[in-house]
Amino acid sequence: MLKQVLVRLGGLAVVVVTATACGSSGEAQTNPDLAPRGTAMTTAKPTRQDLTNKVSLTGKVTMNPVFGLVAPVAGQVRFMDVKEPASTPTVATRVGSVWADGVPNWFEVPAGATFAGRLVDDKSTVTGGMPVASAKLAGYAIAADIDSAQAYKIADGSASVQAQIKNGPGPFPCTLLGTIAALPAGTVPAPTPTENKEEDKDKPTDTQQQQQQQQPDTGGQKSESTGLRLVCTAPADVKLINGAAATLEVVTQTSANALVVPVEAVAGGQGNGKVEIVKPDGSKVIADVVLGLTNGKVVEIKSGLTGDETLSMPGPNLPAAPQQQDGNNPKPGS
Numbered sequence: 001m002l003k004q005v006l007v008r009l010g011g012l013a014v015v016v017v018t019a020t021a022c023g024s025s026g027e028a029q030t031n032p033d034l035a036p037r038g039t040a041m042t043t044a045k046p047t048r049q050d051l052t053n054k055v056s057l058t059g060k061v062t063m064n065p066v067f068g069l070v071a072p073v074a075g076q077v078r079f080m081d082v083k084e085p086a087s088t089p090t091v092a093t094r095v096g097s098v099w100a101d102g103v104p105n106w107f108e109v110p111a112g113a114t115f116a117g118r119l120v121d122d123k124s125t126v127t128g129g130m131p132v133a134s135a136k137l138a139g140y141a142i143a144a145d146i147d148s149a150q151a152y153k154i155a156d157g158s159a160s161v162q163a164q165i166k167n168g169p170g171p172f173p174c175t176l177l178g179t180i181a182a183l184p185a186g187t188v189p190a191p192t193p194t195e196n197k198e199e200d201k202d203k204p205t206d207t208q209q210q211q212q213q214q215q216p217d218t219g220g221q222k223s224e225s226t227g228l229r230l231v232c233t234a235p236a237d238v239k240l241i242n243g244a245a246a247t248l249e250v251v252t253q254t255s256a257n258a259l260v261v262p263v264e265a266v267a268g269g270q271g272n273g274k275v276e277i278v279k280p281d282g283s284k285v286i287a288d289v290v291l292g293l294t295n296g297k298v299v300e301i302k303s304g305l306t307g308d309e310t311l312s313m314p315g316p317n318l319p320a321a322p323q324q325q326d327g328n329n330p331k332p333g334s
Contacts, residue, residue, distance in 0.1 A: 042313040043278055044262050051258045051293045051300055055153050057230065057248040059144030061165070061240045066116055066186075066223045067178030067231045068131035069107050075100030077132050079122045082115045082188075088138040089114065095133050098126060109135040110177075116223035117186020131179050134186035134223040140240040141233045142174055144248050151180055151228055153252050161232050166245040174232035174248065186223035253293055259307050260298035266291065267315040275305070276312040286316050 071077060079096040091111050097104035109115050116134040126132055142163055146154070164170035230248070234240060266273040266289070273291050276284050287309075292300030 043310050044265050044313055045310055046259050046261050046301060046305055046307045047298075048257050048259055048307070049298070051255045051260060051295060051298070052251050053153065053253040053293050053295070055150050055250040055252060057144035057146060057150070057250060059142050059163075059230070059246045059248050061140055061242055061244045061246060062143040062231075063140060063242050064136055064138060065141045065143050065177075065231050066134050066136050066183065066226055067113075068119065068181055068183045069095065069109065069133040069135060070179045070181075071098045071126045071128055071130045071132050072105040072107055073098055073100045074126065074128045075105070077120060077122065077124050077126050078104070079118055079133075085114055088112060098132070107132065109133075112139065113137045115188075117188050119184055119186055129179075131181050131183055134183055135178065136223060137177065137231075137233070139233075140242065141177060141231050142240075142246050142248065143229050143231045144246075145227055145229045146180065148228065154180055154230065154250055160251045161230075162249045162251075163232065163234060164247045164249075165240070166247070168241070168244060169234075169238050170246075171249075172235055172238055174234055177231045177233055180228065180230050182228040183223075183226045185225045188222045255293050255300055258292065258300040259302075259305065260300055261305075261311060262313065263294060263297065263299050265311040265313045265315050266299055267317065273299075274316050275309075276316040278310045278312050284312060 075098040077096060077098050080094060082093065082095055085093075089109070089111055092108040093115060094106055094108050095115055097106045099105075113135045116136040118133055119131050120126060124132075161174040161176060162171045163174040164172075230250070232248070261275065266275055268274055268291070271291055273289050274286055275289055276286050278284055287304055289304030290302040292302045294300065
């Protein structure tokens with residue numbers, strides 16, 4: 001249908017002819033897949049960048065902190081009799097093993113630390129990664145209390161740590177020590193006395209007296225319980241002062257050259273999401289995507305996009321969950 005519009009420009013009148021598409025009913029029609037004319041649309045295209053997940057923690061320099069040793073695999077734990085060292089060990093100390101499929105999988109106290117106690121009973125069945133023994137570092141480390149949400153973020157990835165001492169050295173790499181799990185009190189059983197098969201078996205022999213003198217009583221509580229915390233050690237050339245405040249930046253996960261989009265362009269999170277793709281003709285289609293890391297501004301697209309798409313922002317609205325009907329309120333018409 002043609003329309004004539006009279007437009008005045010100064011003292012002149014100009015007739016402008018416009019065309020409008022009409023249906024059989026005489027009403028203007030629009031393509032339902034296209035955005036209405038004049039609609040302002042915000043779009044974004046995927047890009048690539050290195051992405052990291054970080055957790056910031058507040059800690060302090062601590063003397064002789066306790067840390068945990070974990071079971072390397074699932075199985076039955078068997079402890080060794082560990083003697084009290086005369087000095088700080090310069091090599092790792094074998095503490096026990098977890099037997100699985102008839103094979104021992106050993107766990108050790110690292111050099112520079114001493115065995116502090118068993119966290120489970122001997123011959124207990126344990127799962128892989130479960131704390132089974134505690135150790136005590138001889139010297140300084142940085143300890144930071146963490147909450148459960150931070151613990152899961154750190155435990156899910158291969159963490160690396162940078163530390164900064166307030167008004168002191170840093171940043172410097174800080175090596176994680178043991179597990180981040182909260183630890184119960186560690187105990188070491190007292191040595192079992194050797195029975196004397198002679199008639200006077202209550203009287204120790206000279207050999208037994210020497211053994212008792214060489215092996216001090218290690219019974220009772222050896223290590224205190226700890227809260228949920230992370231412990232790491234600084235390089236040897238970094239000067240530490242007990243009690244000094246420190247900040248730890250924990251990188252939990254990294255992804256190099258990741259395909260990312262703004263978080264506003266994605267509906268959903270934690271693994272799966274949806275995006276709205278704008279085609280060259282202006283029509284839109286919703287696509288499923290698999291999500292990866294996020295830094296709060298962009299999120300990694302692990303699959304579902306090639307990188308050439310144009311996405312509308314904000315992302316699509318997820319459909320509302322259907323309302324459940326109970327027995328007292330049947331559906332209409334039932």
